[in-house]
Amino acid sequence: MVDSAVRISNNDVVALADVQLWPLPRFIAAIDVELAGGARVVSYFAHHGGTAKVELWCVLAHDDRGELMVLRSHSDAEFPSLAARHPQIQLFEREIYEQFSLVPVGHPWLKPIRFEPSWRDHAASAAVIGDFTPYQVAGEEIHEVAVGPVHAGVIEPGHFRFQCHGEEVKHLEISLGFQHRGVEHLLVGGPTAATLLQMEALAGDTTIGHTSAYCQLCESLGGVKITPAAARLRAIALELERLANHVGDVGALSGDTGFLTTASYCGSIRGNILNLSADICGNRFGRGLLRPGGVNFAVDEALAQDLLEKLDAIEDETNGAIALFYDSPSVLARMDGVGCVSMAVAAELGLVGPAARASGLVRDVRQHYPGVADDDFTAAEVENAGDVQARALVRRREIAASFALVRQRLQQLPPGEVALPVASLLPEHIGVALVEGWRGEIVHVAITDDAGRFARYKVVDPSFHNWSGLAMALRGQQISDFPLCNKSFNLSYCGFDL
Amino acid sequence: MLKIIPERFRQGYRTSAFPRREPQLSARFRGVPQIDGGKCPPTCHYCVDNCPMQAITRVAGKVVIDLGRCLFCAKCVCPHDAISFSADYRLAVRERRQLQLSADDSLELAQPLADELRRLFGRSLKLRQVSAGGCNACEADFNVLGVPTFDLGRFGIQVVASPRHADGLLVTGPVTANMRAALLDTYAALPEPRLVIVSGACAISGGPFAASAVAGNGVDELLPVDLYVPGCPPHPYTLLDGLLRLLGRR
Numbered sequence: 042m043v044d045s046a047v048r049i050s051n052n053d054v055v056a057l058a059d060v061q062l063w064p065l066p067r068f069i070a071a072i073d074v075e076l077a078g079g080a081r082v083v084s085y086f087a088h089h090g091g092t093a094k095v096e097l098w099c100v101l102a103h104d105d106r107g108e109l110m111v112l113r114s115h116s117d118a119e120f121p122s123l124a125a126r127h128p129q130i131q132l133f134e135r136e137i138y139e140q141f142s143l144v145p146v147g148h149p150w151l152k153p154i155r156f157e158p159s160w161r162d163h164a165a166s167a168a169v170i171g172d173f174t175p176y177q178v179a180g181e182e183i184h185e186v187a188v189g190p191v192h193a194g195v196i197e198p199g200h201f202r203f204q205c206h207g208e209e210v211k212h213l214e215i216s217l218g219f220q221h222r223g224v225e226h227l228l229v230g231g232p233t234a235a236t237l238l239q240m241e242a243l244a245g246d247t248t249i250g251h252t253s254a255y256c257q258l259c260e261s262l263g264g265v266k267i268t269p270a271a272a273r274l275r276a277i278a279l280e281l282e283r284l285a286n287h288v289g290d291v292g293a294l295s296g297d298t299g300f301l302t303t304a305s306y307c308g309s310i311r312g313n314i315l316n317l318s319a320d321i322c323g324n325r326f327g328r329g330l331l332r333p334g335g336v337n338f339a340v341d342e343a344l345a346q347d348l349l350e351k352l353d354a355i356e357d358e359t360n361g362a363i364a365l366f367y368d369s370p371s372v373l374a375r376m377d378g379v380g381c382v383s384m385a386v387a388a389e390l391g392l393v394g395p396a397a398r399a400s401g402l403v404r405d406v407r408q409h410y411p412g413v414a415d416d417d418f419t420a421a422e423v424e425n426a427g428d429v430q431a432r433a434l435v436r437r438r439e440i441a442a443s444f445a446l447v448r449q450r451l452q453q454l455p456p457g458e459v460a461l462p463v464a465s466l467l468p469e470h471i472g473v474a475l476v477e478g479w480r481g482e483i484v485h486v487a488i489t490d491d492a493g494r495f496a497r498y499k500v501v502d503p504s505f506h507n508w509s510g511l512a513m514a515l516r517g518q519q520i521s522d523f524p525l526c527n528k529s530f531n532l533s534y535c536g537f538d539l
Numbered sequence: 540m541l542k543i544i545p546e547r548f549r550q551g552y553r554t555s556a557f558p559r560r561e562p563q564l565s566a567r568f569r570g571v572p573q574i575d576g577g578k579c580p581p582t583c584h585y586c587v588d589n590c591p592m593q594a595i596t597r598v599a600g601k602v603v604i605d606l607g608r609c610l611f612c613a614k615c616v617c618p619h620d621a622i623s624f625s626a627d628y629r630l631a632v633r634e635r636r637q638l639q640l641s642a643d644d645s646l647e648l649a650q651p652l653a654d655e656l657r658r659l660f661g662r663s664l665k666l667r668q669v670s671a672g673g674c675n676a677c678e679a680d681f682n683v684l685g686v687p688t689f690d691l692g693r694f695g696i697q698v699v700a701s702p703r704h705a706d707g708l709l710v711t712g713p714v715t716a717n718m719r720a721a722l723l724d725t726y727a728a729l730p731e732p733r734l735v736i737v738s739g740a741c742a743i744s745g746g747p748f749a750a751s752a753v754a755g756n757g758v759d760e761l762l763p764v765d766l767y768v769p770g771c772p773p774h775p776y777t778l779l780d781g782l783l784r785l786l787g788r789r
Contacts, residue, residue, distance in 0.1 A: 156717055157753065170717040190721045193700035195668040195682045197675055198718060219717045220672050223751035234591035238610055238747040238771075245676025245772065302543055308686030309553050312775075316565060323567035326676050328771060329612055338567065361546050368542065535674050538717075 046071065047111045051410035052261045054472040057488065060113045068097065068114030069121050075101050075110065076127045081391055081404075083109070083475065083484045085133035087141035088497040090115055095141050095161065098499075100473055100486060104409040109473055122148040129391025132505060140225075155218035155538050160226065170218055171200055178204040178211045186520060190219045197534035203520055210523075213515040215508050220538035228498035232259065232333075232466075241328045244502055244536035248326045249275070249282040249318075250478030251500070251536075254485040257412070257474035259333035262466040262489060267413070269455040271335035276414035277450045278318060278327050278336075280443040283479035285314040287436045287443070288359055290531050294433055295366045297525045298375045306362035313355050317348055335460035345451050352451070356444045367437060376430035380514035380526035383427055392510045394481015394503045395435045396530055400427035406477035417449060432529040466493040478503060480533065502536030553687040558789055562628070562776050569611045569624035570774075574602050576642035578621040586615035586622055592740075592747070598641070606630065606646075607638040607743035607757075610771040631768045631781025635759060638743070638767060649766055651787030656732060660706050661786045663695045666736070667705035667729070671722045672754060673712030677739035677772040681709060684775055696782060702726075707734030707765070711772075713741040713748055714755035726762055736766040736785070738778055743767055 047060050063071070076082070080101040090096040094115040101110040114120075122145035124131035134145035135154050142162045145151065152174070158167040177185070184205055190198035198219040204212040224243060228236065240255040241248045253275055260267060267275075292307025315325035322330035322338045330336055340348070366372055382392070387400035397404045398421055405421035422438040424431035468491050476483045481503030490496040511530045515523060555562060564570075579602055586595045586602060594608035595615055602621070615622050621642075631649045632638055640646060651657055670678050684691040685698065699705050702725045714722055726733070737758045740746035748754035758764055768781045783789040 170720075190718070191669055191702075191725050195670075195678050195698060197670045197673065197678065198721060219715065219721065220670070220712070221715055221717050222672050222713065222748040222754040224748070227748065227751045227754075234589075234614070235747060235750070238591055238612060242674040242676070242741075242747045242771065245674035246679060248676070302547070305687050306550050308683065309688040312683055312686060312688055319565040319568060321567070323565060323569045324611075325680065325774070326772070328610070329569075358550060361549055365543055365546055533675065534670075535672070 049109050049111060049473065050107065051109065051406070051473065051475045052257050052412065054261050054467060054470045055111065057469045057471060060111055060471065063112065063114045065114050065116050065120055068099070068112055069123065071112055072099055072101065072130070073123055073126065076123070076130070079103075080110070082130050082133060083482065084473070084486050084499055084501050085130060085137070086486070086497070086499045087137045087143055088488060089161070093117060095143055097137070098471070098486070098488070100484070104404060107409050111471065111473070116143055119144040119146050121146055124148050124150065128389050128509075129506070132509070153218065155221045157218065157221050157223065171216065173216055175202045175214050176204070176212060178206070180206070182206060183211070199534050205520055208519045208521070210515045210518050210520055213512045215512055217508070217534060217537050220535040222535070222539065224539040225498055225500060228495055231495045231498070237332060243500065243539070244533045245326060246286055247282065247478045247480065247483070247502070247533065247536065248328055249278045249331065250476050250483045252331045253279060254474045254476045254483050256331050256333045257476070258472045258485050258487045259463055259466065261474070262470055262472045262487060263333065263463040264467070265334055265461055265463050267335045267461060268458050269413075270339070270457045271459045272412070272414040273450055273455055274321070274336045274340060274459060275331060276412070277447055278321065278330055279476070280447045281314060281318050282327060284440060284443045284447070285311050285318070286479045287440045288314060290528065291363050291366060291433065291436055291440070293528045293531070294429070294525065295372070297528050298372050300366060300369060300372050303362050303366035306358070310355060310359050310362060313351070317351060320344065320348060332460065334463040335458070337460065339459045340454060345454055349448065349451050352444070352448060359440065363437060363440070367433075373430060376433055376525070377428065379429045379522050380518060380529060381426070381428045382510050382514050384425070386513055387427065387510065390509045390513065391506045393506050394478070395432060395439065396507050396510050397481065398422060399424045399431035399435045401425040404482070406475045406482050410475050412476070417446065429525055429529040468493045480504060480531070481507065500539060502533055504532040504537045507532050508537060554690045554693070555688055557689070557776065557779070558783060564626060564628060564774065564776070568626055568628070568774070569613055571625050571627040571630060571646055572604055572609070572640065573623050573625050574604065574640065574642040575621050576601060578619050579642060580619060583617070583619065585617040585619070589614045601642045603642070604640045605638060605744070606640055606769040607635060607767065608740060609769065610740055610747065628774050628777045629780050630770060630773065630777050631766055631784060633766060635743070635764070635767060638769060649781055649784040652765070652785055657787050659732070660734070661788070664786060665697050665699045665704055665706045666709045667699055667702045667707075667725065668709045668711070669722055669725050671710055671712040671718040671742070671758075672715035672748070673739065673741060677711035677742070680772045680775050681711070681738060681778060684779055689775055689779060691779070694783060694788065702728040703730065705729055707736060709736045709738060710742050710758045711738050713745040714758055714761060716753045716755065719755070719761070723761065734765045735762050736768065736782070737764050738768045738773055740769060740771045743769060746771065
């Protein structure tokens with residue numbers, strides 16, 4: 042049945058005419074069979090077709106084969122929900138419902154996810170943010186704790202509803218959407234001059250990750266292969282972004298365990314890593330570095346040498362600062378066994394990135410769907426316990442691995458041009474780009490119209506999968522474990538809200 | 540403990556000598572743009588046409604960059620060499636109109652608060668931060684002011700959790716439709732007198748998402764703003780410089 046499905050690799054494109062429009066029952070059955078057989082949903086979305094019906098597109102990943110399967114169907118009012126059988130698909134179905142008013146029939150948890158106005162039914166009034174019916178636990182001594190959207194600290198807004206029995210959290214529900222800027226809607230009809238800047242600000246701490254995915258899409262749809270020099274610089278920038286965030290997060294975890302020494306050092310070391318990005322492109326978050334066709338800044342011998350010297354000093358400081366944290370019994374005791382997500386649950390929820398790897402799942406785009414500059418990537422860092430400590434340990438090992446990758450790549454910078462012109466995009470094609478951002482798998486999918494403009498642009502931030510992981514990690518924990526669990530995931534609100 | 544002490548010595552003293560000494564920023568940093576009117580041919584529209592944010596106009600023949608919309612992407616740098624980005628990180632101003640930077644003009648940097656407010660807040664300012672659709676870059680580079688390098692606390696400026704304990708709001712993001720009510724509620728919870736500081740292009744003008752129907756066009760449509768800090772995101776020193784100027788400490 043699924044034998045005739047279109048199979049592509051990362052950064053491939055395929056003509057829309059080559060993706061057969063399957064009848065809905067066949068489409069749903071195919072997804073069901075593939076997911077039961079170990080595939081993952083990397084993207085699943087609706088799109089205004091040319092007709093009254095709404096098209097459904099699903100991209101499934103077979104990590105073992107490094108293969109992406111593209112499926113297509115359509116419907117006018119509803120489609121069967123697979124959420125009860127495959128929880129990893131539940132948010133995608135809710136998103137389709139919210140954006141295109143197509144009802145996933147049989148969805149067990151059909152609530153708004155971003156409280157955004159319907160793209161299709163303009164008369165329908167949007168759900169009011171925060172107005173949802175939380176899942177409630179009943180019984181004597183059960184109480185509810187509501188936090189947010191404005192919550193303590195310098196942090197993005199979100200609403201958290203804890204169902205507690207005494208100090209024990211029975212269930213945590215996370216309701217987001219406060220940061221919703223209508224990004225996907227804004228991208229339709231593009232690319233425009235502003236598109237690149239919007240990608241850079243899609244999730245600020247993942248500027249390189251998201252902008253890389255966008256550039257890869259423009260290049261595959263524009264028929265351009267970037268130069269080795271450009272690919273290498275992008276790969277360096279991506280690892281610097283991972284380093285800065287991981288080091289910052291180890292510091293934040295340290296702060297939340299009350300171990301302030303490492304927290305202070307990591308805070309300033311993170312800044313020094315951001316400054317390396319600024320040395321390359323003038324901006325600490327890597328803004329202005331990437332462009333479709335390559336990069337805007339070259340790194341010559343002298344700059345590479347300067348960066349390598351700074352990198353050595355930073356690595357030395359980082360190792361010293363984080364060793365204190367990972368060698369302190371009181372710190373380890375605070376993280377050990379807290380916020381556990383088992384491998385089975387992580388797989389069921391479709392977790393990605395360090396959160397998945399900490400639960401024993403080998404999931405890393407750099408390993409399964411390598412890009413042109415990933416030839417030096419060896420293997421994903423994996424832990425098995427699935428608790429806060431495992432997530433912290435994965436970060437530690439990825440910090441070491443990223444230092445090595447950046448050094449190696451700076452030492453062997455290929456000579457040559459760093460930017461090529463990109464022609465207009467192929468009309469009526471679909472392209473898929475995957476990037477392993479520091480939080481995990483970033484997926485961008487573009488469908489072009491007959492003039493080569495974006496008819497639909499779909500973004501999946503790793504946080505889209507992983508917020509459910511945080512909610513599950515809190516089960517059976519104390520409410521005071523929340524900050525620590527939250528930091529161990531450190532998910533993006535705006536990346537989810539778009 | 541025995542490991543912490545030698546590590547403490549190894550890591551050394553990290554707090555910068557700012558504001559006594561000017562910071563060393565990376566060589567490619569893009570600060571205040573310089574517009575050389577003399578090099579600007581009167582009929583040329585290169586910068587106006589190339590700005591992805593429509594931040595550049597010609598007013599009475601002079602090129603004007605709206606730094607409240609500018610993302611410092613440098614797409615306006617023209618073949619006539621009339622626009623360049625300087626290393627000057629000082630960008631904060633008190634009024635929105637002061638962000639309109641004309642050719643051959645310089646920026647009117649923020650003036651201190653009026654005497655009474657300065658007496659109240661000059662030595663102790665508590666801020667509550669609200670992200671209203673920010674991408675977490677402005678938030679991150681405000682947060683970083685708390686690390687030892689900048690050590691915001693030494694200026695008497697502190698971030699507090701409750702708006703009831705705050706003297707001012709520091710807002711980031713364009714104020715999305717979904718955050719509007721929460722932002723107004725937070726502002727209402729602040730005791731008077733209260734300050735509003737906006738950081739980043741989004742909070743000033745809507746930034747890269749200004750064209751979206753649900754993203755919003757910045758904070759000053761809703762609240763009176765006391766300090767505008769441009770950038771995408773503003774460099775931590777840009778923000779710190781602005782805060783110190785507001786308090787009359789630079």
